Amino acid sequence: MxxxxxxxxxxxxxxxxxxxxxxxxxxxxxxxxxxxxxxxxxxxxxxxxxxxxxxxxxxxxxxxxxxxxxxxxxxxxxxxxxxxxxxxxxxxxxxxxxxxxxxxxxxxxxxxxxxxxxxxxxxxxxxxxxxxxxxxxxxxxxxxxxxxxxxxxxxxxxxxxxxxxxxxxxxxxxxxxxxxxxxxxxxxxxxxxxxxxxxxxxxxxxxxxxxxxxxxxxxxxxxxxxxxxxxxxxxxxxxxxxxxxxxxxxxxxxxxxxxxxxxxxxxxxxxxxxxxxxxxxxxxxxxxxxxxxxxxxxxxxxxxxxxxxxxxxxxxGVTVAQGYGMTELSPVSHTTPDLGAEPPGAARGSVPKGSVGFAVPNSECRLVDPATGEDAATGERGELWVRGPNVMKGYLNNPEATAETIDADGWLHTGDVAIVDENGCYTVVDRVKELIKYKGYQVAPAELEAVLIGHPEIADAAVIGVPEKESGEELPKAFVVRSPGSTLTQDDVIEYMAGKVAPHKKIRIVEFIEAVPKSAAGKILRKELRAAG
The missing domain is CATH 3.40.50.12780 (ANL, N-terminal domain)
Known part of the structure; x- marks a missing residue:
């Protein structure tokens, strides 16, 4: 709906x-x-x-x-x-x-x-x-x-x-x-x-x-x-x-x-x-x-x-609030309005602090259960889909990735899980996508994994984000499989990555493991890594 x-x-x-x-x-x-x-x-x-x-x-x-x-x-x-x-x-x-x-x-x-x-x-x-x-x-x-x-x-x-x-x-x-x-x-x-x-x-x-x-x-x-x-x-x-x-x-x-x-x-x-x-x-x-x-x-x-x-x-009388968006949405799809600028029928200051506010004009949203594909009811979790004039034209020279993100009906699948209350305020509560958010930047695990595997003493690697308690941010953590005979240390991995990627992409934590858990199709099972710490 x-x-x-x-x-x-x-x-x-x-x-x-x-x-x-x-x-x-x-x-x-x-x-x-x-x-x-x-x-x-x-x-x-x-x-x-x-x-x-x-x-x-x-x-x-x-x-x-x-x-x-x-x-x-x-x-x-x-x-x-x-x-x-x-x-x-x-x-x-x-x-x-x-x-x-x-x-x-x-x-x-x-x-x-x-x-x-x-x-x-x-x-x-x-x-x-x-x-x-x-x-x-x-x-x-x-x-x-x-x-x-x-x-x-x-x-x-x-x-x-x-x-x-x-x-x-x-x-x-x-x-x-x-x-x-x-x-x-x-x-x-x-x-x-x-x-x-x-x-x-x-x-x-x-x-x-x-x-x-x-x-x-x-x-x-x-x-x-x-x-x-x-x-x-x-x-x-x-x-x-x-x-x-x-x-x-x-x-x-x-x-x-x-x-x-x-x-x-x-x-x-x-x-x-x-x-x-x-x-x-x-x-x-x-x-x-x-x-x-x-x-x-x-x-x-x-x-x-x-x-x-x-x-x-x-x-x-300063107010502190938040909005939501992504590059593919130009970027704003939701935000908290100024006091007095709420939509018709909404009370002044009615956006809860944890919310990202209302959908911007000229846009539509859906909340879709990733498992069933069914629309979620008010107050229920669902992946946020957005449609409107701010949705990107697509990814450059990448029709496959474009089709995975924007469906045939023009809905952009954000990869973020949200709920909407009876007033139309949205709150982002989780995500389907694998990106790590560090200091406001998106960090793609796949990009870091490709760099890690380029090291001659790394046989395989996986990256996830782990929460940092005080700021609530995620720190990139690498799970590394050493090549046979390697004596690679945590500091070696961190130093290597620091020379290869921008500061916000640097690996902050390293854990050595025997094998990276993967599905039958070869996809990294990040949930297992998160559960293991």
Whole structure:
């Protein structure tokens, strides 16, 4: 049984992402759009639109056309949105690369996406050079400049004519982030202009940003959560997005205080710091009205602890809540509305702290028993299925994985188990999929297992996530079968993996076993490993 959103449908303009996101800012060109949280540098809405036009023109002058992929590998800066929207305005597809990736991981994404140009920053150049030895690209642009490479200044100073692109928003891709989906190795998630426009529009009735909002952007723009919810949502309603290159608690708190941040979109590890770290008491956070958590499950008690502490310390009415989504959903499918923005008939503040809130407008949900395929009743557990304009076009060059995730009727099978109450509030309680959630990132066991088996002294391996008590996060744990005669130690395995994968994918715990339990079909029996500890 399809459960429609309790919110009325919203209009989804049939336009490109830059046209939609930059429209409101054109009405207030002198207002700040992007602010460097550490340096204080400002890009106004008027400047943003002009810079986007020049980046698009420079890319067209290089021969890039609609559908060509441009990879972007850099941390959050006020210039990230300039480049993203410039790529999009040129009709090209931006493929964001995780700032923590190793050369091998970068090379895989460049090769798989077919990127023609890579835009990066000088501190990342060593990793980029190592990556392109394995997967060459046509050009490397170094935003802050490096000998032998074009810079962002070069792009912005072009006198090339403005790019003229005939957009078909429902079909044309705008971004190609990589996700492990519900299982397996990373796959390119094909998101269209309509997907991203729809998702910003869908969030509007629940997250009612005003023109005077200041949003702190510490979650990375290379993550779809940062790209849609922080960057595009903030700019679309003519607010100011204040960027930080990485999470440092003192910088984070100081930026909230100095820039009078009104909203923070975070992941649970940041809320853990806000709830428990003594440094929090040294800063005035009273400008905050809302903290919304996503990317990983938020413990109910942690949400309450953070909210109570901030309300007491700052004498403010800040609320702490959470939403839900995934890259394949652009990413938001459910969220907790602002106080007073509840759907018709729902009481003010009626979303329980452990809930991810209501389904966004223009969407439908089903809860399906994975064992029987039958729809679950209200209050019963079922895999969450979602259908709506924010559902991805599919996985790049992977029709089989696409068909496993999106069925013939357009339902995206999330792999997460949820319940819905009589008010239409959803709570995620478990998952079918095998992904490990660590610090808001998805970690695919299959990817880590493939790297482990590449070690000459490892005969077989399996990886699961084990809960870390205080934060509620999962730590990647490897079960390793040594090759005959091997004296491999836990430290050896941990060190080996640390050199092969990004920090959030590192193995934290190692256990040596005689054999990896598998089904007759050869599938790893992770439930047995979890039961064994």
């Amino acid at each position: 399809a459960l429609a959103s309790r919110f009325p449908d919203v209009e989804i303009p049939d336009v490109s992402v830059p046209e939609f996101v930059l429209a409101a800012g054109r009405e207030k060109p002198d207002a700040p759009a992007l602010i460097d949280g550490l340096k204080g540098d400002v890009i106004t809405h008027g400047q943003l639109a002009a810079y986007v036009d020049r980046v698009a023109a420079a890319l067209h002058a290089r021969g890039l056309r609609k559908g060509d992929v441009v990879a972007m590998f850099c941390p959050n800066t006020p210039w990230y949105p300039v480049v993203f929207h410039g790529i999009a305005a040129a009709g090209c597809v931006m493929s964001p690369i995780n700032s923590l990736y190793t050369p091998d991981e970068i090379a895989f994404q460049l090769r798989d996406s077919g990127a023609k140009i890579l835009i990066t920053v000088s501190p990342f150049l060593d990793r980029v050079k190592a990556a392109i030895e394995k997967s060459p690209v046509g050009e490397i642009v170094v935003m802050d400049g490096a000998e032998g490479h074009a810079s962002l200044v070069d792009l912005l100073s072009t006198d090339a004519p403005s790019a003229q692109v005939d957009f078909h928003p429902a079909d044309d891709l705008v971004t190609l982030p990589y996700s492990s989906g519900t299982t397996g190795l990373p796959k390119g998630v094909m998101l269209t202009h309509r997907n991203l426009v729809a998702n910003v529009a869908q969030c509007r009735p629940l997250i009612q940003l005003g023109e005077d909002e200041r949003i702190i952007a510490v979650l990375p723009f290379f993550h779809i959560y940062g790209l849609t919810v922080l960057m595009n949502q903030g700019l679309a309603w003519a607010g100011a997005v204040v960027t930080l290159p990485r999470f440092d608690l003192e910088d984070f708190l100081r930026t909230i205080q100095e820039h009078k941040i009104t909203r923070a979109f975070v992941a649970p590890p940041i809320l853990l710091a806000l709830a428990k770290h003594p440094l929090v008491d040294a800063y005035d956070l009273s400008s905050l009205t809302s903290i919304l958590s996503g990317a990983a499950p938020l413990d109910e008690q942690l949400a309450l602890a953070a909210e109570n502490r901030l309300r007491k310390g700052a004498d403010s």
